[in-house]
Amino acid sequence: MADLTVTCRINGQAATLRGHSMARLLDVLRRDAHLTGTKEGCGEGECGACSVLLDGRLVNSCLVPLVHANGAEIVTIEGVASADRLHAVQEAFVACGGAQCGICTPGMVLAAVSLLARTPRPTEDETRAALAGNLCRCTGYMRIFAAVVEACGRTAEPS
Amino acid sequence: MRAFLPAYDLEAPETLDAALRLLSGGDGGWKPFAGGTDLMVLLESGKLAPGRYVSLWDIEELRGITVSEDGVAIGALTTYSDVLAHPVLRADFPLVVRAAAETGGVATQNRGTLGGNIANASPAADTPPALLVYDAELDIVSVRGTRRVPYDGFHKGYKVMDLAPDEIIRRIRLPFARRGWRQAYRKVGTRRAQAISKVCFAAAADVRDGTLHDARIAFGSVAPTVVRCHVTEHALRGRRIDPGIAAVARQALTADIAPIDDVRSTARYRMRVAGNLLVDFLLNDDNSQRPTPNSQS
Numbered sequence: 001m002a003d004l005t006v007t008c009r010i011n012g013q014a015a016t017l018r019g020h021s022m023a024r025l026l027d028v029l030r031r032d033a034h035l036t037g038t039k040e041g042c043g044e045g046e047c048g049a050c051s052v053l054l055d056g057r058l059v060n061s062c063l064v065p066l067v068h069a070n071g072a073e074i075v076t077i078e079g080v081a082s083a084d085r086l087h088a089v090q091e092a093f094v095a096c097g098g099a100q101c102g103i104c105t106p107g108m109v110l111a112a113v114s115l116l117a118r119t120p121r122p123t124e125d126e127t128r129a130a131l132a133g134n135l136c137r138c139t140g141y142m143r144i145f146a147a148v149v150e151a152c153g154r155t156a157e158p159s
Numbered sequence: 160m161r162a163f164l165p166a167y168d169l170e171a172p173e174t175l176d177a178a179l180r181l182l183s184g185g186d187g188g189w190k191p192f193a194g195g196t197d198l199m200v201l202l203e204s205g206k207l208a209p210g211r212y213v214s215l216w217d218i219e220e221l222r223g224i225t226v227s228e229d230g231v232a233i234g235a236l237t238t239y240s241d242v243l244a245h246p247v248l249r250a251d252f253p254l255v256v257r258a259a260a261e262t263g264g265v266a267t268q269n270r271g272t273l274g275g276n277i278a279n280a281s282p283a284a285d286t287p288p289a290l291l292v293y294d295a296e297l298d299i300v301s302v303r304g305t306r307r308v309p310y311d312g313f314h315k316g317y318k319v320m321d322l323a324p325d326e327i328i329r330r331i332r333l334p335f336a337r338r339g340w341r342q343a344y345r346k347v348g349t350r351r352a353q354a355i356s357k358v359c360f361a362a363a364a365d366v367r368d369g370t371l372h373d374a375r376i377a378f379g380s381v382a383p384t385v386v387r388c389h390v391t392e393h394a395l396r397g398r399r400i401d402p403g404i405a406a407v408a409r410q411a412l413t414a415d416i417a418p419i420d421d422v423r424s425t426a427r428y429r430m431r432v433a434g435n436l437l438v439d440f441l442l443n444d445d446n447s448q449r450p451t452p453n454s455q456s
Contacts, residue, residue: 002168021169022162022202022212044200045267046353057240057269063199064270065192067171068216111265132352133264 006070010035011079019066026050026061028069029076037077037106041135048134051107052076058114060133077106080113089113089151098147100138107134112148121152162202166209175220175300175329181213183302183325189213191327193236193275196267221274221329224248230334232298235274235327239286243268252333254289254361257344261285264353274328277310280318280384283423287314287385288361289344291377293333300329307332314384337363337375343440347432349423356380357424360436364395366444371395371404376437381416381429388415391437404441409434 006017010033019028029035029052041049043062050061053075054068080087089112092098099105108131115122115130122130127148136144169192172178181189192198192212201207215221221236226247233242239259242248249256262271262285276286277297287310295310299322310331313321322328340363348354359379365372374395376388394411398404418429 002165020164020167021171022164022167024199024203043203045196045263048264048266051266058266059270060266062203063195065169065195065199065214067169067214068195070171114265129260130265133266 004067004070006066008069008072008074010074011076015074017066017069021065021067023066024062025052025054025064025066025069025074028066029061029074035076035078039103039106041103041107046135047104048107048111049104051110051134053110053114056114056117058111058133075110077109080109087113089116089148092147092151093144096143096147096150098139098144100136104134104136104138108136108144112151115148116152122148161205162207163209167202167207168211169214170211171214171217173217173219175218178213178215178218178327179300179302179325182327190324191215191278193272193278194238194270196263196271197275197279197281215274215327230332230336233273233331233333235277235329235331236272237274237331239263239268239271239273240265242273251335251338252289252293254292254342254344254363255286255333258286258289258346258359258361261344261346261352273331277313277331278320278322278328280314280320282317282382282384283356283359283380284385285346285356285359285379288359288377288379290331290333291385291387292337292342292361292363292375294336294375296332298329298332299326301326305329311387317383340365341440341444345436345440347436355423358418358429358432358436359385360433360440362437362440364441366400369400371398371400371441376415378416378433380423381418381433383417386416388412390414395441400441402442405438408437408441412437 002020004021008015017028026040029038038052038061039049041047045060045063051058052061055072089109111131111134119126189211192214198207222234224245225232231247239262242256242259273286276284290310296307297310299306342363345360346356347358348356356379362376364374374392376391379385391411394407412434416433418426420426
């Protein structure tokens, strides 16, 4: 049975997704759930633009077949802010200028949210490792890195 | 999406029995699918063989790490992130932990599995050299039963394994056999991170009083499969650790590895670097991998 119906929660709301069992979660989220904040970069798990949280863990949605979303709790970039205010990570990206063209930004924010949820006071190495799977071709990373440091309430240490 | 999805099927049974029954089906053709970090890439690029796949992802029986007196048994679906978080692996199997840390980014580490890394059978896989150094054994299961085989020798040739179409890897066993040995893991790629290996090296040596009493040496990306270097281990056994050991090591290594020119590197570079990594390991204890401190991440 290649086509299936998946029940899951997306950004806190019950959701039903339909499609081929091997369809990429990325495509289903963008086309069917209209959550176009999740971007496609490389389509091969190298760039992190399509990052979402699946049961609280950062994943590349281009490498997740739809069947693996069954029963899952999914958070996309649209679910990071609360109703009336941005997440601390998003505020820090704004404050630090951590975005340029914007394609990598949703994935970067989710990678940072995932890091800070597990490690509220990450070391510099932990921060670098946590963002290592998210590529940016504009910023040179320094402002993104600064935004994550800012988000965890620390000042950047000289490197 | 470039693939023609109707040419594929992906079933996701929740029990090992159900998965094994599918794999054993008389009509054949079902293939295992774990975290998807390789097969989904192939799918998107139009290179995944059309057919029917069995997702193993929801099978709890394939997860979990159990520790006994003799060693650890690691469920085949254990992810790199699970490896990185496990205190016993961090203390006693630092090379596996290092390999997990050097495999992709967090998103890949959250989905890629040790069993998948083995069964995908890439000669450039990063955890297999570490598993060889620890004398890993594999529990292999099918509807016909379970068998246990040494991991050394499991890869018979390029993408050829001692694994029947109806069998999957159930767990990986690592004995506590390297305590007190000097250990090192080095991955050489185009960049320091997020790169597929040009050469991947894992080794452990029992060095006491300046003599190498025993060793395990393994490489990735230098042969049609990951390789354990039996000739080199034999040549080094019982030797004093002095500068003269370098020539012996380099010479013996030419019998164990057979690098090629390919998209990532050249045979000549790989042979040279493989020798350098081995000699550096033998002569410089400073490069050894210490037990990985536990952290919360």
